[in-house]
Amino acid sequence: MFAISDPWFYAAAIPAVFLVGLSKGGFGGTFAMLGVPVMALVVSPLQAAGIMLPILLVMDVVALLAYKGRADWRSLTIMLPAAILGIGAGWAAAAYVNDAFVTLLVGIISIAFVADYVFVRRGKTTAPGHNMPKGTFWGGVAGFTSFISHTGGPPFQMYMLPLRLSPQLFAGTAVIFFASMNAIKVVPYFLLGQFDTTNLATSTALFPVALIATLAGVRLVRIVKAETFYGIIYVFMAVIGAKLTFDGISAFFA
Numbered sequence: 001m002f003a004i005s006d007p008w009f010y011a012a013a014i015p016a017v018f019l020v021g022l023s024k025g026g027f028g029g030t031f032a033m034l035g036v037p038v039m040a041l042v043v044s045p046l047q048a049a050g051i052m053l054p055i056l057l058v059m060d061v062v063a064l065l066a067y068k069g070r071a072d073w074r075s076l077t078i079m080l081p082a083a084i085l086g087i088g089a090g091w092a093a094a095a096y097v098n099d100a101f102v103t104l105l106v107g108i109i110s111i112a113f114v115a116d117y118v119f120v121r122r123g124k125t126t127a128p129g130h131n132m133p134k135g136t137f138w139g140g141v142a143g144f145t146s147f148i149s150h151t152g153g154p155p156f157q158m159y160m161l162p163l164r165l166s167p168q169l170f171a172g173t174a175v176i177f178f179a180s181m182n183a184i185k186v187v188p189y190f191l192l193g194q195f196d197t198t199n200l201a202t203s204t205a206l207f208p209v210a211l212i213a214t215l216a217g218v219r220l221v222r223i224v225k226a227e228t229f230y231g232i233i234y235v236f237m238a239v240i241g242a243k244l245t246f247d248g249i250s251a252f253f254a
Contacts, residue, residue: 025217026171086143104248
């Protein structure tokens with residue numbers, strides 16, 4: 001069992017895993033969406049996804065231990081059941097759904113959400129309460145897009161960001177939500193042939209980067225002020241939304 005030896009792969013993979021680790025540690029929110037696209041610069045997107053999932057599972061374990069169940073459980077009880085259904089729908093539709101369409105859709109939604117915050121909701125001082133239909137919808141979308149194109153972050157944040165939880169509570173909720181989804185995705189990914197010995201060996205070689213980055217993310221959440229924390233998430237949500245929109249449009253005309 002031999003890992004990928006191409007140095008150009010690691011030139012892309014190490015920064016990608018580090019950014020994902022910061023996100024899995026609770027810092028940066030949408031950083032996790034950069035992992036597969038950055039790796040896909042040097043390997044196929046399918047292989048990048050197969051390499052990244054075991055790394056995500058290791059990051060999840062580290063983050064779960066760090067946050068020790070600190071989460072908004074009401075959000076999880078609303079969103080997780082719908083996310084599981086979304087994963088099932090993604091698995092059933094994997095052979096039929098156009099990845100470019102999903103990428104474009106998530107990108108446009110992300111940009112619209114950030115624009116709504118900047119121009120409409122930024123001046124509001126009160127957070128809305130929980131909303132079962134809204135949370136169920138965005139949870140389902142997060143599960144579906146996470147399975148199809150690893151873009152579950154923006155739909156999750158559509159529901160979570162307006163709640164204005166403390167950074168640690170927001171991060172802990174995200175950790176449990178995505179750890180649960182990643183664990184559920186293992187079986188369908190295996191059945192779709194996403195794992196092989198080369199990918200697993202390469203994932204193992206990148207585990208130390210994943211560990212360091214996840215712990216760094218946990219640390220940053222604890223020291224960064226809430227206003228700065230949410231500002232960073234909105235900025236990166238806008239940037240990634242723009243990238244996804246561009247990628248989606250480019251794929252349609254490729």
